[in-house]
Amino acid sequence: MKSGVRLGGPALAWLCFFILAPLGLVLLISFAQRGIYGGIQWDFGAGNYSRLFSPETLLIVWDSLRLAFFTAVVCVFLGLLSAWAMATASERRRPWLLGLIALPFLTNLIIRVYAVKSVVAANGPLPFLLTLLGIEFDPFALTANSWLVAYGMVSSYLPFAVLPLYGAFEKFDFTLVEAAQDLGAGPWKIFGQVIVPALRGPILGAFLLVFIPCLGEYVIPDLLGGAKSMLLGNLITDQFLKARDWPFGAAVSVGMMGLLVLTGLLLRVLRRTK
Amino acid sequence: MNERRRVKAPWFARAVLILVLLALYGPLLVLVAGSFLESTATGLVVTGRWFIEVFADTVLGGALLNSLIVAFCSAVCATVLGTGAAIALHRGPFPGRQVLRGLSFVSLALPEIVFALALLSWFFLLHWHLSLVTVIAAHITFSLSYVILTVSARLSTMDQSLEDAARDLGAGEWHLLRRVILPLLKPSLIAAFLLSFLLSFDDFLITFFVNGVGRDTLPIKLYTSMKMGLTPKLNALATLMWLGSALLIILAFRSPGFRDVLKAGEDKPGENE
Numbered sequence: 001m002k003s004g005v006r007l008g009g010p011a012l013a014w015l016c017f018f019i020l021a022p023l024g025l026v027l028l029i030s031f032a033q034r035g036i037y038g039g040i041q042w043d044f045g046a047g048n049y050s051r052l053f054s055p056e057t058l059l060i061v062w063d064s065l066r067l068a069f070f071t072a073v074v075c076v077f078l079g080l081l082s083a084w085a086m087a088t089a090s091e092r093r094r095p096w097l098l099g100l101i102a103l104p105f106l107t108n109l110i111i112r113v114y115a116v117k118s119v120v121a122a123n124g125p126l127p128f129l130l131t132l133l134g135i136e137f138d139p140f141a142l143t144a145n146s147w148l149v150a151y152g153m154v155s156s157y158l159p160f161a162v163l164p165l166y167g168a169f170e171k172f173d174f175t176l177v178e179a180a181q182d183l184g185a186g187p188w189k190i191f192g193q194v195i196v197p198a199l200r201g202p203i204l205g206a207f208l209l210v211f212i213p214c215l216g217e218y219v220i221p222d223l224l225g226g227a228k229s230m231l232l233g234n235l236i237t238d239q240f241l242k243a244r245d246w247p248f249g250a251a252v253s254v255g256m257m258g259l260l261v262l263t264g265l266l267l268r269v270l271r272r273t274k
Numbered sequence: 275m276n277e278r279r280r281v282k283a284p285w286f287a288r289a290v291l292i293l294v295l296l297a298l299y300g301p302l303l304v305l306v307a308g309s310f311l312e313s314t315a316t317g318l319v320v321t322g323r324w325f326i327e328v329f330a331d332t333v334l335g336g337a338l339l340n341s342l343i344v345a346f347c348s349a350v351c352a353t354v355l356g357t358g359a360a361i362a363l364h365r366g367p368f369p370g371r372q373v374l375r376g377l378s379f380v381s382l383a384l385p386e387i388v389f390a391l392a393l394l395s396w397f398f399l400l401h402w403h404l405s406l407v408t409v410i411a412a413h414i415t416f417s418l419s420y421v422i423l424t425v426s427a428r429l430s431t432m433d434q435s436l437e438d439a440a441r442d443l444g445a446g447e448w449h450l451l452r453r454v455i456l457p458l459l460k461p462s463l464i465a466a467f468l469l470s471f472l473l474s475f476d477d478f479l480i481t482f483f484v485n486g487v488g489r490d491t492l493p494i495k496l497y498t499s500m501k502m503g504l505t506p507k508l509n510a511l512a513t514l515m516w517l518g519s520a521l522l523i524i525l526a527f528r529s530p531g532f533r534d535v536l537k538a539g540e541d542k543p544g545e546n547e
Contacts, residue, residue, distance in 0.1 A: 007359070008374055010358060012359070012374045020377060023384075023388075025392065026391065081291070099524075102527075106472060107516055155297050155301075158298070181281065218387055
């Protein structure tokens with residue numbers, strides 16, 4: 001017991017100091033007021049939270065939820081099919097495929113976004129191809145738009161879905177597929193009526209794994225969406241680094257955490273029923 | 275587990291996998307290609323001059339140095355703290371055990387941006403001047419849970435009788451740790467160190483919030499320069515960074531300590547068995 005304290009104590013103290021205390025502080029700040037010069041004035045009230053329900057903020061929340069939901073659904077769908085193909089590939093190929101999926105996942109996000117940008121940049125291959133095909137386009141709209149954001153989000157978060165789903169397929173009983181085949185089910189029917197129900201738990205888990213980081217994503221919409229798309233991540237970052245309205249930024253992030261907890265609970269209920 | 279036979283996935287699943295790999299690697303290939311090409315009056319020519327320009331740039335050299343300092347210091351500290359925590363958690367109850375477990379889980383599940391702004395506010399309240407030190411502290415914090423995870427995986431497969439034997443032979447606490455436990459843990463310590471190094475070297479958002487003025491790391495430099503526009507030189511920089519971290523990833527994956535983590539994941543009783 002004494003050795004436990006001696007070995008684990010430092011890490012415990014570290015996490016209390018750099019996670020617990022800062023999170024508590026954010027909660028506290030979210031009830032404070034913005035000072036005249038951008039500092040924090042410690043007069044407590046719920047004013048910041050009522051600002052969350054203003055039409056502008058609600059629109060941002062709605063847009064962020066939509067993007068996170070879209071990304072998570074697409075990632076889980078594509079991830080499920082890819083994981084299925086990976087798990088049934090020959091045993092020699094499996095580790096290679098796993099490595100190929102994991103490598104971009106561990107690659108710096110900025111590099112990946114830069115790579116996407118270099119495809120659509122003025123001297124990149126896409127504008128070149130479009131010109132070659134005689135398709136007219138607006139070069140400025142091409143380098144920053146919501147399609148690009150969607151592509152960036154899905155390709156960045158896809159491994160979050162593929163890797164756990166692959167793990168689930170490793171434990172999946174493939175004789176079920178065989179049985180369904182023998183009974184005359186086509187491949188789509190097997191997918192929809194055998195695989196999806198059997199992997200219900202991991203599917204919901206993968207959805208949450210993508211949804212959580214997506215809701216607060218800052219870099220991808222910022223670099224690929226241009227100034228047009230305002231999302232929760234940009235809103236929070238702006239309050240802290242530009243507008244210097246920390247209390248409101250803190251309230252937005254507490255609200256965001258609330259939304260995430262709510263989503264988690266909702267999925268848990270979905271998992272239990274039937 | 276059911277290695278006997280697996281029915282091949284239908285064509286559309288395999289097609290999706292190929293498309294996914296293309297979508298992941300296509301842009302990266304364009305990025306790499308762009309760093310070797312120069313457009314001249316006669317067309318595109320292959321060149322190495324962008325790489326030479328990157329190496330000649332002292333500002334980038336400074337950013338690389340900052341990145342390496344931060345990654346090394348935070349990986350060392352996180353490995354030491356996390357290993358202690360993993361051994362303590364493995365040994366059984368002590369006051370604060372549940373809190374330690376809970377906090378290491380929270381730090382894994384917390385959205386990056388919330389963690390970043392929480393630390394920024396905390397440093398502000400403490401009147402800590404933002405510098406590489408604050409960046410290192412932040413990186414230690416997010417690496418810690420990954421270290422605990424990696425080392426715990428190894429501990430759970432370790433033979434308890436070795437520890438008992440050493441104790442019976444009269445080994446003291448410190449002796450036991452240095453001569454028995456740590457040598458046995460060595461592969462996972464290396465894996466944990468590499469993982470922390472990588473996480474720190476790649477981090478953007480948290481560093482963006484808590485770094486001091488003028489002490490940019492490489493990802494921050496790439497982000498700010500990219501806002502001004504893409505240049506072949508930046509392509510070359512991004513290519514080098516990608517190759518560097520890819521090398522590190524392969525190293526980490528090939529280390530035996532990492533295999534324990536994967537195995538620990540597989541051995542867990544499945545939900546669909």
